[in-house]
């Protein structure tokens with residue numbers, strides 16, 4: 001009886017301790033965001049520069065998501081991502097518009113307006129209007145919101161880049177806003193030319209300059225193009241969408257697969273012109289948010305804390321001119 005009692009008491013004590021540990025852990029996890037990634041016992045906060053939100057029922061829809069895509073053919077709203085951000089202690093987010101719909105520029109601002117601390121920046125998409133009379137008034141209106149930090153040029157609607165196109169880029173630079181490219185329709189060479197012609201415009205290449213990896217050595221032409229565009233100091237690069245780089249899906253979970261591309265961007269852009277982005281929810285096709293962050297860390301840990309701080313938040317704050325995160329004391 002005594003023995004049984006002792007055993008039950010031990011069990012109860014263990015359960016209580018478990019609860020206590022769990023409570024303590026959740027209290028810690030609920031602390032101000034952006035406090036994870038502890039290295040040397042001190043937190044390195046994170047600004048994720050590439051998160052998408054979308055409403056699948058928006059009028060213009062999202063053509064690139066196929067109806068039979070079981071993971072992505074649905075809406076992704078802030079309520080879907082916020083628990084993930086909190087759990088991974090991401091303290092700042094730059095939302096990047098998915099698709100090229102003009103009204104979706106404002107939609108992305110509106111849907112994130114309830115938490116301006118978390119959603120520090122919005123990158124819209126002005127592919128359809130740049131170089132036209134529509135650009136200046138729309139851009140001015142969007143810039144009334146300080147969180148409108150710039151726009152992406154993904155689709156290309158002019159074969160030759162006109163004076164009107166450059167006039168709009170000059171205006172963008174004057175307003176202190178940035179332009180993002182996912183090289184493709186705009187080649188690395190074209191982006192390099194833009195960077196030289198508008199040297200005060202801050203430009204960023206999404207997703208490692210859109211490289212595709214299959215495990216074989218990097219394409220020498222791509223390497224050359226990246227090194228050339230990186231010569232312009234106003235061009236940055238996103239260490240983003242790791243999973244999306246892999247030709248084969250689901251993407252490999254081994255950092256070795258991505259290391260050549262990582263090494264190349266570090267070597268060509270340097271540690272001051274790289275920012276982190278997850279590309280959530282597109283990541284979900286391979287793995288959850290924590291897994292892509294873990295993979296990025298696996299590489300950055302080798303570079304040391306100073307570099308991790310730059311890539312995970314400091315460079316993003318400087319590039320987008322948004323408030324930086326404070327490391328936890």
Ligand SMILES: [Zn+2]
Pocket residue numbers: 050052241279282
């Ligand atoms: Zn994306």
